[in-house]
Amino acid sequence: MSSPSAAAASADATDVVVRLRGIGKTFPGVVANHDIDIDVARGTVHAIVGENGAGKSTLMKILYGVQKPDSGTIEIDGRQVSLSSPSDAIAAGVGMVFQHFMLADNFTVLENVVLGAEKLHGIGDGAREEIRRISATYGLDIDPDALVEDLGVGARQRIEILKVLYRGARIIILDEPTAVLVPQEVEELFDNLRELKSEGLAVIFISHKLDEVLSVADTVTVVRRGTTIDTVAAQSVTSRQLAELMVGSELPSPTTETSTVTDVPVLQVRDLTLPAAVGGxxxxxxxxxxxxxxxxxxxxxxxxxxxxxxxxxxxxxxxxxxxxxxxxxxxxxxxxxxxxxxxxxxxxxxxxxxxxxxxxxxxxxxxxxxxxxxxxxxxxxxxxxxxxxxxxxxxxxxxxxxxxxxxxxxxxxxxxxxxxxxxxxxxxxxxxxxxxxxxxxxxxxxxxxxxxxxxxxxxxxxxxxxxxxxxxxxxxxxxxxxxxxxxxxxxxxxxxxxxxxxxxxxxxxxxxxxxxxxxxx
Incomplete structure (x- = not known):
């Protein structure tokens, strides 16, 4: 396996859209990040994996301008930047889709997408056409006039992606994007991500599901205890090898093996019905x-x-x-x-x-x-x-x-x-x-x-x-x-x-x- 520095050295500098060097961030009593180096190439899905507390969230908040690093540099498209807020990150072409969706159920897709970005394409037909253009370009299949509360979880995920694309993102951070999706929706999302990278965008993919990481990512960076441990080509490793890099042990299995079920009932629920608050x-x-x-x-x-x-x-x-x-x-x-x-x-x-x-x-x-x-x-x-x-x-x-x-x-x-x-x-x-x-x-x-x-x-x-x-x-x-x-x-x-x-x-x-x-x- 190659080290982060080796992977960085072998990458074509013209293809690198995000370069993090020596990123450090300390909170009282906790070193969240220390000397992190990562290169993200254009037209790729770059996964970042690690234990809880390994420093992934802090690192992404730094790249999205939510937090300022104590040390190190950030380059986007070859230019060193200082990101003091999400607005700075968005202006630099970085968008982030959080694990918990930030959508108003009683708004349409269009209303959710343009909220806070009304100056870009207005709030009417101009915005509607831009949403349709983006949706068609990246295979998102989103109707701008659909009411969000009528849409499933997979569609809501695509709306969040559409929101950052609407704001001009060329680098998209996805935080645990498959946590609430069924397998069919996961495959649809991965098809969308492949479409994004084919159009030259870079996707940073944060996940704990290592099999999914290996099925969609081109490159994987492992973070442990606040620093980068290794950067590898996804096709060169197995999920068990990644797990060992992350935590020093093999990938666990939830299998229960032998049955322990008895004939003694503990919980019995019968005819449980809960009416809706306002009818329906x-x-x-x-x-x-x-x-x-x-x-x-x-x-x-x-x-x-x-x-x-x-x-x-x-x-x-x-x-x-x-x-x-x-x-x-x-x-x-x-x-x-x-x-x-x-x-x-x-x-x-x-x-x-x-x-x-x-x-x-x-x-x-x-x-x-x-x-x-x-x-x-x-x-x-x-x-x-x-x-x-x-x-x-x-x-x-x-x-x-x-x-x-x-x-x-x-x-x-x-x-x-x-x-x-x-x-x-x-x-x-x-x-x-x-x-x-x-x-x-x-x-x-x-x-x-x-x-x-x-x-x-x-x-x-x-x-x-x-x-x-x-x-x-x-x-x-x-x-x-x-x-x-x-x-x-x-x-x-x-x-x-x-x-x-x-x-x-x-x-x-x-x-x-x-x-x-x-x-x-």
């Missing part, structure tokens, strides 16, 4: 499911089809739901979320920042969060600071949460370490049921392997798990049974031992209602 199609319709001790039930679905509402209804976070929810024979009707937790539910939320952590609180206070009525966090009616701190130290050790100490603020941890802290906290309550929503979203292969191991170990000890994930390989590998949710209904039950990601993707989009791999829900 119910958010959930007649949901029936059972999870037994030692069983992982996976829920597959395109985002927005009711999986989040299902989780929130079981957790007691959605008023207005009808039907029954029982936990180990106990009717949970009328119980608050806190009472349901106390009854034996552990909860890994979909959005760890909004619902899982107090980002500006230290780790030991986050240990108490959601468990403030239970030992070791309380002594009598009072919070036990000593008990919470001691148990946080245990979680840090047992779950390999990499932190300088338990008084560090939660926002200072990488995404993977934040997630391991949450999982350690939720497992510590000795739950009978774990609801895990996207437990490894946005975490690196090392943290992913650790999270899978914790879930599999708990399953062997009798834990029942409701697993919601957009990672179909994860669902197939971990689950004992998979059910697909579409427009608020469970529409099919699949055997993970025989189903393929493509079959699940078809069921998730309603394209294969009579798929032979599924049984009726």
């Amino acid at each position: 199609r119910p958010l959930l319709s007649d949901i029936d499911l059972t999870i037994h001790r030692g069983e992982i039930l996976g829920i597959a679905g395109v985002e927005g089809n009711g999986q989040a509402e299902l989780v929130e209804a079981v957790m007691g976070m959605r008023p207005g739901a009808t039907g029954s929810v029982e936990l180990s024979g106990q009717d949970l009707a009328g119980l608050s979320t806190r009472r349901r937790r106390e009854a034996g539910i552990g909860y890994i939320p979909e959005d760890r920042h909004r619902h899982g952590l107090l980002l500006d609180a230290p780790l030991w206070e986050n240990r108490v969060l959601g468990h403030q009525t239970r030992e070791p966090n309380v002594r009598g009616p009072f919070v036990s600071r000593g008990g919470a701190r001691a148990d946080t130290e245990r979680i840090v050790r047992d779950y390999d949460v990499r932190t300088p100490g338990i008084d560090v603020l939660a926002r200072a941890l990488s995404g993977g370490n934040q997630q391991k802290l949450i999982i350690g906290r939720e497992m510590s309550g000795d739950p009978s049921l774990l609801i895990a929503s996207h437990p490894t979203r946005g975490v690196d292969v090392g943290a992913q392997a650790a999270i899978w191991d914790h879930i599999k170990n708990a399953r062997r000890e009798g834990l029942a798990v409701l697993l919601v994930s957009a990672d179909l390989d994860e669902l197939i590998g971990l689950s004992d049974t998979i059910q697909v949710i579409l427009r608020g209904r469970l529409v099919g039950t699949f055997d993970p031992a025989s189903v393929t990601p493509q079959q699940l993707g078809s069921a998730m989009t309603g394209a294969a209602d009579d798929d032979p791999g599924a049984s009726p829900a």
Whole structure:
């Protein structure tokens, strides 16, 4: 494998559109980037991979003008630039598509695209024609007059790409762009990226899914502990070799191997229905499911089809739901979320920042969060600071949460370490049921392997798990049974031992209602 400097030396200087040299960035107590060198060539997809906390996000924020480097230089199209804001980056031809879409659902495509860029082509026919031109040129297939709320996740991803192209981007940064896409949508996105590079654009692709990286990238740079480790041609390495470069170990597998399912029901949901707030199609319709001790039930679905509402209804976070929810024979009707937790539910939320952590609180206070009525966090009616701190130290050790100490603020941890802290906290309550929503979203292969191991170990000890994930390989590998949710209904039950990601993707989009791999829900 070639070193970054060797790769840079061999590149034709006229083809390099982004040259980073000696980039360094330090935050209080943390060296985020140190002496990073990367060359990105015109007409290529250049992937950047690394563990959570390796420095990828900081590096991309520097290139997009969100943060200023402490040292090093940035060259774009052979000219050294100073980027003090995203506006500077956009003016230099750099656009960024973030993992979480920034679209207004009640606006049309045109209104979303021109927002903040009205001076370019106006807000009427001129803008509409430019959107159609860009869409046709790059194969994006976007109707400028479509309402965003009527579009699927793949189309929304293409709108975000269209937004940066509309602003003149020649260098496009994509942050975890496939996190919420089904396999068919991933292939469509990759076709779009190939079209972009064929037109001479450069794409910087950030992902933890190494097989996807190798299928679409021309070049891969590995970042570890804030510095560049290697830059390699994608066709010259395997995903396992990349994983070893990233974390020093082989690519993990979610496979659960032997079955541990018993005949003892833990969660029983019957006729669960959740009406929409303002009329229209119910958010959930007649949901029936059972999870037994030692069983992982996976829920597959395109985002927005009711999986989040299902989780929130079981957790007691959605008023207005009808039907029954029982936990180990106990009717949970009328119980608050806190009472349901106390009854034996552990909860890994979909959005760890909004619902899982107090980002500006230290780790030991986050240990108490959601468990403030239970030992070791309380002594009598009072919070036990000593008990919470001691148990946080245990979680840090047992779950390999990499932190300088338990008084560090939660926002200072990488995404993977934040997630391991949450999982350690939720497992510590000795739950009978774990609801895990996207437990490894946005975490690196090392943290992913650790999270899978914790879930599999708990399953062997009798834990029942409701697993919601957009990672179909994860669902197939971990689950004992998979059910697909579409427009608020469970529409099919699949055997993970025989189903393929493509079959699940078809069921998730309603394209294969009579798929032979599924049984009726």
